[in-house]
Amino acid sequence: MAANARSDLDGNPIKAITICMIGAGGFIGSHLCEKLMAETQHKVLAVDVYSDKIKHLLEPETNPWSDRIQFHRINIKHDSRLEGLIKIADLTINLAAICTPADYNTRPLDTIYSNFIDALPVVKYCSENNKRLIHFSTCEVYGKTIGSFLPKDHDLRQDPAFYVLKEDVSPCIFGPIEKQRWSYACAKQLIERLVYAEGAENGLEFTIVRPFNWIGPRMDFIPGIDGPSEGVPRVLACFSNNLLRGEPLKLVDGGQSQRTFVYIKDAIEAVLLMIENPARANGHIFNVGNPNNEVTVKQLAEMMTEVYEKVSGEPSLEVPTIDVSSKEFYGEGYDDSDKRIPDMTIINRQLGWNPKTSLWDLLESTLTYQHRTYAEAIKKAMAKPVASSS
Numbered sequence: 001m002a003a004n005a006r007s008d009l010d011g012n013p014i015k016a017i018t019i020c021m022i023g024a025g026g027f028i029g030s031h032l033c034e035k036l037m038a039e040t041q042h043k044v045l046a047v048d049v050y051s052d053k054i055k056h057l058l059e060p061e062t063n064p065w066s067d068r069i070q071f072h073r074i075n076i077k078h079d080s081r082l083e084g085l086i087k088i089a090d091l092t093i094n095l096a097a098i099c100t101p102a103d104y105n106t107r108p109l110d111t112i113y114s115n116f117i118d119a120l121p122v123v124k125y126c127s128e129n130n131k132r133l134i135h136f137s138t139c140e141v142y143g144k145t146i147g148s149f150l151p152k153d154h155d156l157r158q159d160p161a162f163y164v165l166k167e168d169v170s171p172c173i174f175g176p177i178e179k180q181r182w183s184y185a186c187a188k189q190l191i192e193r194l195v196y197a198e199g200a201e202n203g204l205e206f207t208i209v210r211p212f213n214w215i216g217p218r219m220d221f222i223p224g225i226d227g228p229s230e231g232v233p234r235v236l237a238c239f240s241n242n243l244l245r246g247e248p249l250k251l252v253d254g255g256q257s258q259r260t261f262v263y264i265k266d267a268i269e270a271v272l273l274m275i276e277n278p279a280r281a282n283g284h285i286f287n288v289g290n291p292n293n294e295v296t297v298k299q300l301a302e303m304m305t306e307v308y309e310k311v312s313g314e315p316s317l318e319v320p321t322i323d324v325s326s327k328e329f330y331g332e333g334y335d336d337s338d339k340r341i342p343d344m345t346i347i348n349r350q351l352g353w354n355p356k357t358s359l360w361d362l363l364e365s366t367l368t369y370q371h372r373t374y375a376e377a378i379k380k381a382m383a384k385p386v387a388s389s390s
């Protein structure tokens, strides 16, 4: 395929650019790098402290794109090479962050530094050097819904105005300071405001992305296999880990919170549209999610159990879930978003993007990957005798 003959949404030919991607070695970064290498002619300067999730893209012998991707092992907290990379790129995409909820209340300082302080130089270098920035924020900036403050049986709870989250209308409702869960959302909100202000006062060309629970292969880690045994990843990896080990899935506070999940491959299509249509994406904040894939966390656990039984051929447990309190699971200071449905008007109008994959289908392909990647390693780890203390 002549990749350089591709056109943007207005029919103009797309020129190949150089992208400085910070956090390229993470879950979203790895999928975005894959897409850019396989389907475009753009170059990527991939910045991260880890490269495991993109090592398959960095092997020069096997990949036709080896001259289009370079890995830079850089911690953006303290590395003077960052400004140089931003200067030689046309566009910077900042994905770097601590973004696992188990850290927000237990490591609030690291969380605030990572999501606000460490992002400051990136915004500054882009603004000073007139470089375009796509900054990754989060759906968590909305916090809780207005409806969550109404009595449980109140009619207005059914009114979308009380729960659908709109970029240019909805307020950001966080819990009290002692609920340190909100340290992440608050840091993300402040960096959004800073990026927006750089746009308003200094003409920074920016796009802000608010992902709504993107999930798929390579998300986070499986504790004790490719991450710390005591680590707590996001829900997809927590439940995958439970299924792989044949243990019940833990429902925090009964699993009553609601989420909408979008397949990573659908969401990456939206990011590519932003990259290649700057005139339509600049100055905008975009919700990127799938409003049709809403479930409670309990329903997610039930669906994952059913899908895993199908893809692994292993029967599910008689009691597949157990309830745990949030204090026991996450510790003091945890709190939760009750419900997250993205309004899609702006992304639809600007980029014509719509998610395609149903929750069942995305879980089927993701759990097939989890089983193929981890089942053997888990079996070996579980067969090892536990070291005795005597």
Ligand SMILES: NC(=O)c1ccc[n+]([C@@H]2O[C@H](COP(=O)([O-])OP(=O)(O)OC[C@H]3O[C@@H](n4cnc5c(N)ncnc54)[C@H](O)[C@@H]3O)[C@@H](O)[C@H]2O)c1
Residues within 6 Å of the ligand: 022, 023, 024, 025, 026, 027, 028, 029, 047, 048, 049, 050, 074, 075, 076, 077, 094, 095, 096, 097, 098, 099, 114, 118, 136, 137, 138, 139, 140, 210, 211, 212, 213, 214, 215, 220
């Ligand atoms: N996955 C989602 O559904 C989701 C939802 C909301 C927001 N986001 C946002 O999207 C972004 C990417 O999320 P993800 O799911 O890919 O997370 P991830 O943890 O897989 O990726 C983040 C990457 O940033 C790197 N990083 C962190 N600090 C760094 C530093 N100081 N220097 C260099 N690299 C550093 C990490 O090593 C990691 O590879 C984050 O900003 C996150 O807040 C993601």
Ligand SMILES: O=c1ccn([C@@H]2O[C@H](COP(=O)(O)OP(=O)(O)O[C@H]3OC[C@](O)(CO)[C@H]3O)[C@@H](O)[C@H]2O)c(=O)[nH]1
Residues within 6 Å of the ligand: 099, 100, 101, 138, 139, 140, 184, 211, 212, 213, 233, 234, 235, 236, 238, 239, 250, 251, 252, 253, 255, 257, 259, 297, 336, 337
């Ligand atoms: O074993 C588990 C793990 C989690 N839960 C509950 O599931 C809900 C979702 O949890 P999770 O995916 O870990 O995270 P959140 O959706 O709360 O937050 C993320 O949203 C976007 C992002 O910004 C980045 O990904 C991040 O902050 C939640 O209710 C947990 O309590 C469970 O029951 N059992």
